Amino acid sequence: MKIDGMEYEFPEGMNVLQACESIGIHIPHFCYHPALKVVGSCRMCKVEVIQNERKRIDISCNVMVQDGLEIITDSAPVRTARRMTLEFLLANHPLDCPICDDAGECELQNYYLAYGRNDSRMREVKRHRRKATEIGPSIMLDGERCVLCSRCARFVEEITRTRELGIFGMGSSEELMVNPGASLDNDYAGNVVDLCPVGALTDKDFRFKRRVWFLQSVPSICQLCSRGCNVRIDYDINPFHEHKRNINMRTHRSEATRYARIQRIKPRVNSDVNGYWICDRGRYGYRSTDAADRLLKALVRGENGLEESDVTKALKQIASGVSSAVGKGADRVAIVVSPRLTNEELFAVHRLFRERLDMPSMDHRIPVDPDWYGDDLLRTPDPFPNRTTCEWLGIIPADRGFGITELPDAIASGKVNTLISILADPRDYLDETAIRKLKRRYYILRQMPDDLREFTDVALPAAAWGEYRGTFTNFNGRLQRLEAAFEPLGDARPVWRLMTDLAPLLKKPLGLKSFDDVFAALTHKISLFADFTWRNIGDEGVMAIRNRQEVTA
Amino acid sequence: MQKKVTNITFNPGFKENIYYPEVFRGLWITNRHFFVNMWRHTLNLFGIRTKVRPAVTYQYPEDPRPAHYRLRGRHRLTEKQNGAMRCTACMLCETICPCDCIHIVPGESPDPHIEKFPEEFTIDLLRCCYCGFCVEACPVDAIRMDVTRTEMAGYTRDIILTKELLLGKVKAHPWENWIAEGVEEKAG
Ligand code: SF4
Ligand code: SF4
Ligand code: SF4
Ligand code: SF4
Ligand code: FES
Numbered sequence: 001m002k003i004d005g006m007e008y009e010f011p012e013g014m015n016v017l018q019a020c021e022s023i024g025i026h027i028p029h030f031c032y033h034p035a036l037k038v039v040g041s042c043r044m045c046k047v048e049v050i051q052n053e054r055k056r057i058d059i060s061c062n063v064m065v066q067d068g069l070e071i072i073t074d075s076a077p078v079r080t081a082r083r084m085t086l087e088f089l090l091a092n093h094p095l096d097c098p099i100c101d102d103a104g105e106c107e108l109q110n111y112y113l114a115y116g117r118n119d120s121r122m123r124e125v126k127r128h129r130r131k132a133t134e135i136g137p138s139i140m141l142d143g144e145r146c147v148l149c150s151r152c153a154r155f156v157e158e159i160t161r162t163r164e165l166g167i168f169g170m171g172s173s174e175e176l177m178v179n180p181g182a183s184l185d186n187d188y189a190g191n192v193v194d195l196c197p198v199g200a201l202t203d204k205d206f207r208f209k210r211r212v213w214f215l216q217s218v219p220s221i222c223q224l225c226s227r228g229c230n231v232r233i234d235y236d237i238n239p240f241h242e243h244k245r246n247i248n249m250r251t252h253r254s255e256a257t258r259y260a261r262i263q264r265i266k267p268r269v270n271s272d273v274n275g276y277w278i279c280d281r282g283r284y285g286y287r288s289t290d291a292a293d294r295l296l297k298a299l300v301r302g303e304n305g306l307e308e309s310d311v312t313k314a315l316k317q318i319a320s321g322v323s324s325a326v327g328k329g330a331d332r333v334a335i336v337v338s339p340r341l342t343n344e345e346l347f348a349v350h351r352l353f354r355e356r357l358d359m360p361s362m363d364h365r366i367p368v369d370p371d372w373y374g375d376d377l378l379r380t381p382d383p384f385p386n387r388t389t390c391e392w393l394g395i396i397p398a399d400r401g402f403g404i405t406e407l408p409d410a411i412a413s414g415k416v417n418t419l420i421s422i423l424a425d426p427r428d429y430l431d432e433t434a435i436r437k438l439k440r441r442y443y444i445l446r447q448m449p450d451d452l453r454e455f456t457d458v459a460l461p462a463a464a465w466g467e468y469r470g471t472f473t474n475f476n477g478r479l480q481r482l483e484a485a486f487e488p489l490g491d492a493r494p495v496w497r498l499m500t501d502l503a504p505l506l507k508k509p510l511g512l513k514s515f516d517d518v519f520a521a522l523t524h525k526i527s528l529f530a531d532f533t534w535r536n537i538g539d540e541g542v543m544a545i546r547n548r549q550e551v552t553a
Numbered sequence: 554m555q556k557k558v559t560n561i562t563f564n565p566g567f568k569e570n571i572y573y574p575e576v577f578r579g580l581w582i583t584n585r586h587f588f589v590n591m592w593r594h595t596l597n598l599f600g601i602r603t604k605v606r607p608a609v610t611y612q613y614p615e616d617p618r619p620a621h622y623r624l625r626g627r628h629r630l631t632e633k634q635n636g637a638m639r640c641t642a643c644m645l646c647e648t649i650c651p652c653d654c655i656h657i658v659p660g661e662s663p664d665p666h667i668e669k670f671p672e673e674f675t676i677d678l679l680r681c682c683y684c685g686f687c688v689e690a691c692p693v694d695a696i697r698m699d700v701t702r703t704e705m706a707g708y709t710r711d712i713i714l715t716k717e718l719l720l721g722k723v724k725a726h727p728w729e730n731w732i733a734e735g736v737e738e739k740a741g
Binding site for chain 2 (some may be wrong): 097098099131132207209211214515538
């Protein structure tokens with residue numbers, strides 16, 4: 001078929017809109033969405049269709065590609081048709097852009113610039129609708145801004161099957177609303193905000209927080225379950241903000257979240273992992289990075305209790321503690337590693353403690369939060385992003401070693417007297433008497449709850465999500481990349497860096513200087529990663545295995 | 554990076570060495586201005602040749618110099634007729650500001666008819682270059698720069714205008730308050 005005078009071939013079953021997008025011609029549209037059924041309600045996607053020598057203007061989302069079709073995407077009649085459609089859509093639209101959170105990423109604004117007329121011919125009074133209505137715990141609806149594209153209604157109908165939203169009324173009194181008595185509170189509700197082409201549905205979490213044009217973004221991977229949904233971190237570190245935030249950090253830390261760097265999380269499209277969606281847990285689960293209880297300095301137990309110190313001093317303390325414990329037997333040191341670490345961090349931990357120091361008591365199987373549940377859309381039953389690599393590296397107890405389940409007994413009988421807990425709160429897997437009985441308790445943590453302080457001997461600050469680069473391997477064996485959005489706060493640094501700094505103090509240098517060294521060494525270590533480089537993983541990740549049965553360490 | 558070093562040598566020649574003539578020329582210019590202006594003032598006093606204006610010294614600050622009507626002075630936030638702030642916290646001024654000196658924290662307005670309003674509106678005046686872009690950008694005429702407000706000196710590096718100061722809710726005349734106490738306490 002022909003588009004704008006050029007011959008193309010497309011597979012059967014594609015519609016014209018998709019076909020045009022695939023060759024880089026953008027057709028304005030509101031209601032069409034690749035993951036949802038076609039309804040053809042907005043009429044914005046009009047193009048000229050020439051079929052059997054007859055010319056007509058038709059909506060491109062509802063015309064299938066076929067032989068002999070000719071499409072003209074940009075001509076005077078097409079532009080007129082689009083302009084008239086837009087005029088109707090804008091007839092009752094409020095002038096809300098200055099206070100609308102969608103301004104800057106609003107399709108209506110974009111198309112208005114392309115096809116709008118700059119004067120209004122509207123003589124009648126604009127129809128008013130409900131504004132700023134809460135329709136769910138995280139979603140606000142502004143009825144006046146809605147263009148009735150029904151994307152959101154189709155999403156809850158087709159994807160989540162929860163059917164909270166519907167379009168009520170007829171003609172110009174048509175209105176989108178939640179069904180009576182319902183509330184848009186399913187686990188994927190946040191996605192309707194991304195779907196809505198205008199600012200009718202906005203996120204309460206992002207409400208008025210920041211204008212979108214201030215945001216910068218990096219691609220990342222959600223760290224809250226083993227699906228590893230592809231996300232985008234939208235952050236903002238304007239120098240004035242940074243300055244303000246630092247002032248606030250110093251004076252009243254609890255307010256620090258107000259000047260958080262991560263402003264919101266948005267999904268990235270990856271048809272092999274998460275499609276177009278992410279769950280609400282992933283969408284709103286970014287607060288830990290800028291949380292008020294972030295550990296920013298190393299803590300070392302001195303004469304007056306826990307004192308802030310520099311990281312080198314804390315590392316020295318750990319090194320001397322570990323060496324004296326190892327002197328009496330390497331199995332006296334238990335190392336608990338959270339599967340929240342990236343591959344590189346896990347690798348560095350494994351190389352130091354297992355390969356160099358030959359410590360048998362090492363485990364990653366910390367108990368799963370009982371409130372977590374999986375579902376059949378995206379969420380997996382495992383809330384840790386990187387268990388696969390823990391298994392591939394063999395972060396499990398070796399002969400004579402103690403796993404997490406045997407740890408309480410081993411501590412009670414005095415066989416283990418030193419604990420190194422990496423990104424895991426020891427109270428999750430040990431009771432308080434056991435922790436008290438330990439002689440040395442070393443933690444690497446991102447957040448330091450105040451009530452953990454009395455159980456701490458040394459705590460090192462670790463970089464939080466968004467502050468480090470790395471890779472995760474999802475439950476399916478897919479290797480995916482995270483980019484760092486900004487520098488770690490305070491003295492925090494990635495765990496692999498702490499390991500490479502700790503190793504020389506234990507007289508076992510790892511010989512890894514930079515992140516690239518660690519990544520290269522990792523691909524040597526795990527044979528499944530042998531073909532991968534940082535670059536060829538790409539933004540969408542690569543499969544390391546075909547199915548999970550091929551697993552070898 | 555290699556540093557580039559340029560040696561500049563200055564060899565005063567004969568012309569530079571005899572600088573006495575220049576000293577006297579300077580004195581001559583000063584004296585000419587003095588006597589010419591005195592002559593003109595004297596003539597004006599008797600109503601003669603009033604079209605030729607002699608040089609004037611303003612007794613600032615008691616007697617401020619008249620400013621051009623388009624001068625851009627200190628910022629002010631305007632109010633609606635009912636006394637509410639005009640600003641809707643659209644952040645266009647913050648966006649356009651080339652010096653990053655406006656900082657707005659938007660919030661939900663207590664008035665149900667207004668959705669968004671600035672909870673905090675601060676201008677770091679020492680960063681401001683008085684370009685007036687913020688005034689141009691504002692869609693609702695909420696921010697203006699006044700001709701008369703030009704006195705902004707202080708003994709502090711934190712000349713930060715808060716919302717109250719900008720709205721004129723706190724009176725802080727530069728001469729009386731900023732120097733004596735610092736803006737922050739006044740704004741507090
Ligand atoms: S709220 Fe948004 S997504 Fe839903 S019908 Fe209206 S414009 Fe479309
Ligand atoms: S499904 Fe899992 S990986 Fe995806 S957003 Fe939710 S928690 Fe994150
Ligand atoms: S006058 Fe210019 S520099 Fe000063 S606040 Fe306005 S936009 Fe910023
Ligand atoms: S441009 Fe005007 S309305 Fe917008 S934030 Fe600035 S002062 Fe307020
Ligand atoms: S996208 Fe085709 S009618 Fe809406």
